[in-house]
Amino acid sequence: MATNHTTGASIADVADLPFVSTSESGRNFWCVSPSGDYQKDYDAGRRFGNSFIEAARRRAITPFVLQLIIAAFPSELTPVEFGFLSQVSMGVAA
Template identity: 30%
Template sequence: MSETMTSSTIPAQQPVSSYASLPFVAPRHRPRKGQLPRNFWSVKASGDYEIDCETGEAYALLFLAAEAEANSGTMLEGVVSDMPRDADFTGLELGFITMIGFAAQAGAGRAREVSAYWARCEAERKAAAAKGRAK
């Protein structure tokens, strides 16, 4: 894990070469059955809630930059599944989720476009299959 970052101490679009280079991603030394060999949320709270929220926001901005560069699906599910639950939830998680939420709001129109595209592709696939059966 790297030193504490805040949203004011990193550039919003800092280049990230891969998910593995994110400061909150680390190897998982003994993955249990069903776990990936990488822990996508390897963090330690500072104990200062405000700083932890800012650090979580900074991590989200880095994650979003990595997502923009990725040529694959999102790794958000990996991050969220490795986050703690209930009482162990800290400002790190709150800051991260809040910033991801703002990004989702900003990109809601684009998400609807992608969903509509997927629906068209599925309809075309079904039409082609039906046409193939009709021959």
């Protein structure tokens, strides 16, 4: 089972990813709040990317959810999104 790199919890479903939130109104595939500290935000994005990669590799989630995650990004990307995309790109290349 994949691990949430933020909480250490097991990822059994897309809702367990540290950046996904679920409410009565539906699921938000990118629920993050940048801190304003570039390096901390970039590092957080990389951790989120690692959680996604590990969950996809272990088949806890389908890799096709990536399109939903990216579609939920803000129109102006922050270091969190840059870190996530960087980590996922490196994971694909590995």
